[in-house]
Amino acid sequence: MEKVLEVNRLKKYFPIKGLFFTKGYVKAVDDISFEIYKGETFGLVGESGCGKTTTGRTILRLIEPTSGEVIFKGKNVMELKGDELKQFRREAQIMFQDPYSSLNPRQTVFEIIMEPVRFHGIHVDDPEEFVIKLLESVGLNEMHLYRYPHEFSGGQRQRIALARLLALRPEFIVLDEPTSALDVSVQANILNTLKDLQQEFGFTYLFISHDLGVVKYMSHRMGVMYLGKLVEIGPADRIFENPLHPYTQFLLSAIPVPDPKLARELKAKRQKITGEPPSPINPPSGCRFHPRCPYAKDICNKEEPPLVEVEQDHYVACWLYSKA
Amino acid sequence: MPEPILQVRDLTVHFYTYAGIVKAIENVSFDVYKGETFALVGETGCGKSVTSRALTQLIESPGRIVNGEVIYHSEKGPIDLLKLSEEEIREIRGNEIAYIFQDPHASLDPLYTVGYQIAEAIEVHGKVKNIKEGIKKAVDILRAVLIPDPEKRVHNYPHELSGGMKQRIVIGTGIANNPRILIADEPTTALDVTVQAQILDLINSLKEKYHATVILITHNLGVVAETADRVAVMYAGKIVEIGSVEQIFKNPLHPYTKGLLKAVPNPMTKIERLEAIPGTVPNLITPPGGCRFHPRCPYAMEICKKKVPKLVEIEDGHFVACHIY
Numbered sequence: 123m124e125k126v127l128e129v130n131r132l133k134k135y136f137p138i139k140g141l142f143f144t145k146g147y148v149k150a151v152d153d154i155s156f157e158i159y160k161g162e163t164f165g166l167v168g169e170s171g172c173g174k175t176t177t178g179r180t181i182l183r184l185i186e187p188t189s190g191e192v193i194f195k196g197k198n199v200m201e202l203k204g205d206e207l208k209q210f211r212r213e214a215q216i217m218f219q220d221p222y223s224s225l226n227p228r229q230t231v232f233e234i235i236m237e238p239v240r241f242h243g244i245h246v247d248d249p250e251e252f253v254i255k256l257l258e259s260v261g262l263n264e265m266h267l268y269r270y271p272h273e274f275s276g277g278q279r280q281r282i283a284l285a286r287l288l289a290l291r292p293e294f295i296v297l298d299e300p301t302s303a304l305d306v307s308v309q310a311n312i313l314n315t316l317k318d319l320q321q322e323f324g325f326t327y328l329f330i331s332h333d334l335g336v337v338k339y340m341s342h343r344m345g346v347m348y349l350g351k352l353v354e355i356g357p358a359d360r361i362f363e364n365p366l367h368p369y370t371q372f373l374l375s376a377i378p379v380p381d382p383k384l385a386r387e388l389k390a391k392r393q394k395i396t397g398e399p400p401s402p403i404n405p406p407s408g409c410r411f412h413p414r415c416p417y418a419k420d421i422c423n424k425e426e427p428p429l430v431e432v433e434q435d436h437y438v439a440c441w442l443y444s445k446a
Numbered sequence: 447m448p449e450p451i452l453q454v455r456d457l458t459v460h461f462y463t464y465a466g467i468v469k470a471i472e473n474v475s476f477d478v479y480k481g482e483t484f485a486l487v488g489e490t491g492c493g494k495s496v497t498s499r500a501l502t503q504l505i506e507s508p509g510r511i512v513n514g515e516v517i518y519h520s521e522k523g524p525i526d527l528l529k530l531s532e533e534e535i536r537e538i539r540g541n542e543i544a545y546i547f548q549d550p551h552a553s554l555d556p557l558y559t560v561g562y563q564i565a566e567a568i569e570v571h572g573k574v575k576n577i578k579e580g581i582k583k584a585v586d587i588l589r590a591v592l593i594p595d596p597e598k599r600v601h602n603y604p605h606e607l608s609g610g611m612k613q614r615i616v617i618g619t620g621i622a623n624n625p626r627i628l629i630a631d632e633p634t635t636a637l638d639v640t641v642q643a644q645i646l647d648l649i650n651s652l653k654e655k656y657h658a659t660v661i662l663i664t665h666n667l668g669v670v671a672e673t674a675d676r677v678a679v680m681y682a683g684k685i686v687e688i689g690s691v692e693q694i695f696k697n698p699l700h701p702y703t704k705g706l707l708k709a710v711p712n713p714m715t716k717i718e719r720l721e722a723i724p725g726t727v728p729n730l731i732t733p734p735g736g737c738r739f740h741p742r743c744p745y746a747m748e749i750c751k752k753k754v755p756k757l758v759e760i761e762d763g764h765f766v767a768c769h770i771y
Contacts, residue, residue: 170638278726305665306489306665306667306709306710307489307705307706307709307722307723308722310709310710310711310720310721310722310723311724313711314719314720314722332638332639333711334639335668335710335712335713336711338711338713339711339717339720359716362714372640373639373640374713375643376640376642376643377713378642378643378646378668378669378671378672378673379668379671379672379713380667380670380671380695380707380710380712381695381712381714382671382672382691382692383692384671385668385671386672389672392643398608398610398611398638398640398641
């Protein structure tokens with residue numbers, strides 16, 4: 123399979139500024155590596171503050187990384203300049219979580235969609251028809267052409283944002299919690315549209331979400347993040363069937379399932395893990411999950427576990443699965 | 447026969463805005479039984495929060511409770527909560543009927559220690575002589591909501607605590623007076639799943655410990671499946687279906703309930719394609735005539751546009767408001 127994106131040892135530390143000196147760093151993303159293949163959806167899950175959004179934005183260079191590289195179609199994104207960078211910005215797009223702040227309230231839908239097209243100098247014969255076609259592909263129509271964002275519901279705004287990025291014919295799209303501001307009935311619509319578009323145009327997605335049900339539905343492969351680290355990577359079905367990392371097991375057992383009988387059975391079996399994720403400013407030494415882990419051993423607080431392949435394509439960073 | 451603790455009849459709340467009268471909830475009726483967890487579910491703007499607030503007259507201008515009764519079976523006998531004066535309802539609210547709201551950051555005052563805020567809730571209802579004594583009691587409450595090191599934490603300010611910890615404090619304030627009814631309005635929506643599981647466990651164990659009745663307001667069907675005994679599904683200001691949690695999930699009757707259940711991706715099963723409900727939630731200034739779901743309903747008939755369906759009992763304890771039945 124063809125790799126579209128390769129992330130190598132990516133790090134992003136945010137400095138905490140004191141009066142004169144930097145007091146420390148928030149290690150939002152700390153040395154993560156993964157790759158995404160053409161036409162697949164790679165899901166990235168984790169709880170708030172685990173670094174999933176920072177990862178998405180750093181990959182697109184919306185935030186400059188502290189170190190590490192991102193190879194997109196054979197070129198290191200972090201070294202791109204001028205026209206090459208502009209080209210990358212067209213080919214790699216992002217869809218944000220909040221449809222209320224990602225659209226300019228003073229522009230009509232037509233202007234919103236045409237602006238990036240003009241910026242990138244893409245020639246369009248009939249702009250109006252071009253925009254109508256795009257609107258239709260995301261479930262809107264020509265009636266909506268000259269309306270303003272405030273006239274639309276949250277779900278419709280997400281569709282406009284989607285039409286805007288489709289206009290550039292991207293290859294790779296970061297979807298950063300695209301449905302978490304929406305109701306479930308509307309969410310299902312948007313998720314289905316995203317899947318249809320992927321089928322039709324062969325898009326590659328990085329799908330960031332905290333909702334495990336949604337990630338399972340959307341992803342081919344996925345990664346689980348905890349405090350800036352990727353703790354498990356593998357095919358989504360495998361991770362849900364056979365979660366290896368104690369944190370993944372805990373996370374999966376914590377989701378309330380929409381089925382009363384099953385939910386109560388699972389609840390009775392649920393591991394009691396107390397506490398909350400520690401601060402990423404001074405993360406725990408060794409494995410970052412060790413203070414909350416029921417299986418923690420001596421080595422866990424001393425050395426960081428490497429990511430090892432336990433079954434085919436299924437990787438985990440945990441001392442239970444590897445020897446020092 | 448289960449004994450009702452709260453009987454809501456024809457509760458109607460309107461909001462008088464410049465744009466027009468928003469009919470937030472109309473003729474909402476349901477019973478809550480003693481000792482159960484009763485869930486009100488629905489999507490944004492369906493009126494579930496308004497319903498829960500209207501129970502104790504917590505509706506602020508421009509909103510007004512237009513019609514209805516809320517019969518509360520107190521230890522002294524039944525009272526209509528909507529007929530009480532502001533002072534009388536205050537004796538009950540926060541005392542016999544307490545609330546836990548969604549956003550722990552907004553429900554705590556940043557200028558007071560958490561101990562003070564719990565103590566105040568106890569002192570207002572005359573259960574302790576002064577704040578100092580209340581703070582002593584607050585330590586016990588913090589212990590009850592499983593906050594480590596309660597003697598120290600009682601002197602913390604809200605900003606010194608994490609979101610999960612703050613929500614525990616809010617729950618602590620809620621249970622401070624041993625309420626008979628605890629109304630939890632989206633208590634875990636602002637929290638991560640792992641913390642959510644802890645908070646739901648806590649609410650459950652407190653409910654058992656204090657023999658309280660819980661009214662849970664949520665949009666999360668997973669949370670409902672896991673914690674509720676009975677469920678009422680709301681759509682556009684009306685209750686469309688009421689039943690036991692098994693009835694609602696195993697045998698949903700209303701087309702909206704069916705659609706909602708199919709739209710949620712269940713992480714434990716393989717789903718080829720989610721079924722979406724077409725269209726969006728209607729505007730409540732001019733809601734659709736007849737059944738409010740008819741413009742989005744795949745089974746809509748002529749009558750659905752004209753006549754408002756009534757809640758009818760289809761099987762034991764399972765009610766639905768739909769012309770199909």
